[in-house]
Amino acid sequence: MKQFSLTFDFGSGSVKAALIDNNHRILASCNKPYLTYFPKMNWAVQEPESIWSIMQEATLEIIHASGILPTQIKGIAISHTGSSIIFVDQFGNALSECVMWMDGRAVIQANRLNKLIGKDLYTGKNVIAKLCWFMEKQPELIASAYKLLDLQGYLLYHMTGQMVYEFTSARTTRLFDVYKGCWDESKFDISGFPRRLVPERVVRSDETVGYLTSKASRLLGVAEGTPVFGGCNDHATAVLGAACVQPGDAHIYIGTSAWLAVTANDYQDVDTIRPSPVPGQWYHYLETDSGGACIDYLIKTYYQKEIAENMDAYSLVGDESTGVSSYAKVLFLPFLTGASAPISDVRVRASLLNIEASTSRGQIARAVLDGVGFNLLWLKEFYTSKQGWNINSLRGIGGGIMLPESVQTIANILGDPITTMRDPRFAGNIGLAVCIEVGLKEHPNGYDALKTSAAFDRTFYPQDEFRERYDRLYPIYKSAFYALSKIYNKLNEEKGE
Incomplete structure (x- = not known):
């Protein structure tokens, strides 16, 4: 049986x-x-x-x-x-x-x-x-x-x-x-x-x-x-679900939050290090508090009619954001519940910048997808400044990975191919199943079984035609964060007190 x-x-x-x-x-x-x-x-x-x-x-x-x-x-x-x-x-x-x-x-x-x-x-x-x-x-x-x-x-x-x-x-x-x-x-x-x-x-x-x-x-x-x-905490089980069990294996996750994690063999006394479920392994972890939550906010705010009519709002986000001109200049800062990495500030909040009367819903959708991608690039930039960027592959998991336009946007911004897992929403569950199997001694080589059993779906490659757009907007995105953080700290200084 x-x-x-x-x-x-x-x-x-x-x-x-x-x-x-x-x-x-x-x-x-x-x-x-x-x-x-x-x-x-x-x-x-x-x-x-x-x-x-x-x-x-x-x-x-x-x-x-x-x-x-x-x-x-x-x-x-x-x-x-x-x-x-x-x-x-x-x-x-x-x-x-x-x-x-x-x-x-x-x-x-x-x-x-x-x-x-x-x-x-x-x-x-x-x-x-x-x-x-x-x-x-x-x-x-x-x-x-x-x-x-x-x-x-x-x-x-x-x-x-x-x-x-x-x-x-x-x-x-x-x-x-x-x-x-x-x-x-x-x-x-x-x-x-x-x-x-x-x-x-x-x-x-x-x-x-x-x-x-x-x-x-x-x-x-x-x-x-x-x-x-x-079991594990969510990012540890995601390491298993994404089959990141060799040094240099990396994954991004888009759920309510978003994160970047890279597997390592050696412990370092740095704040990004986390213990892997795999004995003797570690991983570097950097998170932004709002990832998929920003996409959900976008849909609840700008696609209410479509939701009421039982339309597929997520597909509409993908279609409308894809049709936006590469010269659109709307920016979104994805900090609905504060910022965690690479700069921690619980008082910062999300912002849509450069809106005008003619700004379309599709341009706002494009800005939200870009904003999530920009903060992942900031995480990559911070990690690279400390550890270098010598990864084997970058895998994508989480519910936000189900939106192809979101994955393609992140690949374009990071400049790295992203391979999605077969069941990206259930990567954490699959990681937990592996914990059970190892605990029951069903795998003679323990977690090494993931090296051959992982099931991948497709790979999204960076599209060169968007490079100029993101090279232009990314520095402005970071400048906006620093400029607005001072304002948000004044507006929200009572928070947490």
Whole structure:
């Protein structure tokens, strides 16, 4: 009887659930949205109990759609966006909302930490800074909490009864020493955050956390005792889903956010380095907070009529942006929730520049696609200045990769060919399936199996006729960022305070 991996990729606004076979084909899948709340300026929170309920709904739906038996699920793994905060009691009940990665409330606390260590390392979005915020603003919560978990740890507990942190996600707290593989006592001293609140056990991505409890079995419709694995944060599982398991393998991701990641063999004590799920490997990671979110904003704002008429607005964006003259001069800065890299500033916001009465919807669409591409070029430029640009290939994953015009635009701007994966939206789920397979010792050579099993779709090559346009606009884009950042800091100086 065939066996399948049950995988959940929790993004900023929805979860992609997928049953995946041994050939990394998707048997059944669904996408379930959940709400994000913005109760104050620069805050972003979710309801952990609601997300656990939605996970149950998604599981029941895809098992029913697939027609498989619950006993055919060989393992479960989840990924999440990382850098989230949930305080729980000893029974795993949430005592707080889930504070998201994009929440930038802790600007003052980050500045204090930076003064203490003598360098600008932390931002108002970093977990360690937000933990300082909680200690100052809600000391009673800190006193009553049993443990600090992230969304991944919260869901793992509700499946297994085990309170853990996963290795790639522990790094996002800034309390964990990824090189030594343990909690960093000096970070607790600097921040003052109680050491007792973090779980002692930190698991690998392919490590068995525990086994599905009888209660979780009833809620999910999966056999009791099914092994549950550590999983990864979203960009770590994307490394696997994009088959970036050799030094120099690189990928870009376009989802709610957008990022560039390049695999490396050697650890470096730099802020861009992250631990790979592959033992002994690392990757450099640079992110812009708004990628596909900008395209979604474009559609919700300028294509409302088409949405109401059930038209394919994404195809219209592609068609209309492609027809724009190469001499169009509208610019878009893609910072809907602040900037993370290469310059971090939680107060910066998105802007459309150089609009006039005759500006068409297509020109605005072109500017939005260009803006996302320009910031990826800025990430590439920053990475290249530190590490050089010696990559084997550049792969594309994420929901935004489903829009061909977006991928072609990025290839034109970066000047690099981009090869898309067969299932770019589900690359994270496929990465999780690999974690399960390695954990079950199904691959004698572990993650090396990805070198031959990865499924690619097509390659987008840079189009030389657009080189002059982007060489002209890119310096103006960066100048606009620097000029407007001063204005946004004045407009939004109360944010995070």
